[in-house]
Amino acid sequence: MKKNSYPWLVLSVTSLGVLLSAMNLSTLNVALPEVSNHFHAGAVASNWILLSYMLFNTVLILVFGKLADIYGRRKLYLFGLTEFSIVSLLIGFSPNIWVLILLRIFQAVGGALVITNTTPLITDAFDKRRLGAALSINVLVASVAQLAGPVVGGGLGFALGWRWVFWFNVPLGIIGVIWGFFVLRPVPGRAKEEKVDWLGNITVFLGLGGLIFALSEGGIVGWGNLSVILGLAAFVIFTACFVWVERHARFPMIDFSLFRIRPYTMANLATFINSLARSSIVLLIALFFQVIDHENAFVAGLKVLPVTIGMIIASPIVGALASKYSSRLLSTSGLIGTCIGMCLLVWNIGPHASVFWISFGQLLIGMGTGIFQTPNTQSIMLTVPIERRGVANGLRSMLQSMGQVISTALSLMIVTSALPTRLKDVIYAGTSAHLASDDVVLISNGYRLAFIVMMLLTVLAIAASYLRSSGRSRQSVKE
Template structure:
């Protein structure tokens, strides 16, 4: 092979890696969106109770969030290529097996294994791109990756609704299989082994066990608190596990030679503020989508499908701004762009606060949701790039795992908190209408109570976004990437 051919392949390699990771991201995120729509069909098939049906979603969310941090560390130890292929293979095989699940309990166990495979794919995506792309063009690659994630969120409910209603609930999972097989083969052909980026440090077993039970307790409590009640023994036990085990985990991690979570990153302002901002951005955006979907079903009597269409402006904003954000991030300081993105999202939430109500205009609400999505896209690419290009290449999996875990935690916390704020001051009969929608007109007094609840929850999201602007601004100036 000539030198010219080698140079051509070298220039193409980053984009080939992007094609591999894009397919993995597309599959794992489609899996979340499709099941959100198909859940009633799956629940009816297995005669699941309300709580059991909730765990079809919750089991994946819980274990995916916990495993993201763990597998980020393992990728640094054993190599990203190998672990990525294992994760996508596991995700594909389990997608096939779920369609043959004989009962709800087998389904839940398989969903946990699927969550592990999905966590491996997600936590390796950004490090693989960072290893492959030169620093100058990395933001463009990350921007396209965010774009693919947005597409998955956009088409997921449509795909899930089609398969569940036309071909049966099994195809909600089986459609992953052919694409997963293609993805595994393409990854084996394309990805290069890069042993120099891995580490051979000891596996942090105590840290893994503690973080599993601490985060597991927190997610369990926050997810079930609004349903079972905050005084329920299960919820209290989850909160106690988080409160007691978290300080123990932090103490052990600070003293460990090969920690699962490198707490020294938080001693550097640019990392601490970038991570905090990522959590707050995810916290605000996730709740906006949930709140507006519930709002249209509760007060406008929209169907779930119609409500899903109504919140598409958030995804549209992410789709349109992601490529622009990638281009801008290669030329401008991450602190400026990320802070501007959060401010744009905050402006969108402010518009929604004024538009929620009996005399609301969907046009203005759409503008507000679009701004939230656009601001998120403008925030994510430069913020992620600022973390990944300045971290030691051997620890990119750990750094990205921490970032992904904090984003997932933002989604979980915002879901629990926003639902609590919406329903906290409502009588039980109105709480039921929030969760299940309402097919009949409500008295004006009840409408007022519900509107106040939604505005209170949105106001909390606005405060979180404004705090995110401040944490992003104080991160400090951009540092040059370390050689790799």
């Protein structure tokens, strides 16, 4: 294998992993009503079809980031892709909703292993001069997956049934495992003397789990319900425990010394807030068109394509610009574009929503995201020592995934919280929903409020991105 070709072969391997993990989320966003209707699931169970995967995926990403630094990336990546494919097959045979949710948790294990190792594998394989282009291709592949995901998920769910929303992962996974086995070189871990911070991982899981549980339940059973109060209490208590544990751990899961690097700190903060603001947009719009306009899953999937079309347009452009302009300029510009798109959604969502302006708003959000992600990721990865890249990328991925899971729970909570009890399950009913005109107005107002919150969060992300160092990121490793 030629030395010059190896980095691109690595990129081809990681692209399959990114394609699989990204499509897994975007297909279900559109096909959720199909799954919910099959199992006659209520609002809470429907929420957890999505949230169970996101919650465990988020926490495990940081665990596996440390394990990759200790044991090496190749074996963990291939194991994760194999496990993910097997569980995807088993999900299609779920006898009830709770078995499906349990299997989604196991699927999250494989997904976390794949996500954790893709960016470090790319960063290790490419030199700095070509890294920006490689990362932009990585984002482009994720964008293509998100572009195809809603259409594939909607089409498979509508034509063949909900099982194929999961079964389509299997052939992709098999191809990815075989190709990765032959391409990836065995590289020993660079931090073998370190240990996994299990206590830190347990406390962050319990804290985040409490918050997600409270958000998912609060809009349905009420904020005064004992279970919601206990969830919020768990979040506060275990978050405090996590901070204490990390400050006293010999090998903490989060290396707080890295936060002395201002570009690293602000880039991670921008990652989290941007993910919190934009991650639920496709889900909300897909559910909106299925419930309000009675569109089937396939048509709803087509109507959320502008987000990923925008990312596909922007990603190769920003890859070329990454070597000429600072991370702060590019990332902040992307977030400003996202904010303008959010404004269009707030202005146009309603009973007689303008498909054109909602599509244009989604396009701007997608382009803004594509412009933001590559320079922001490069800023994070190039400001840490090479032996800390697994942990650094694990934290970046965890913050992004944490933003996704909180965004999903938060946005669905906002939409349902102001609705009467009889309408709380309706947003998951898809084309089977039958609404009076007053009900349509109530549901539309819930969606508008959710988009307003997402827009305000994007403003905070702009501030975080702008406040990073104005200079170029300092390279912490030799060329």
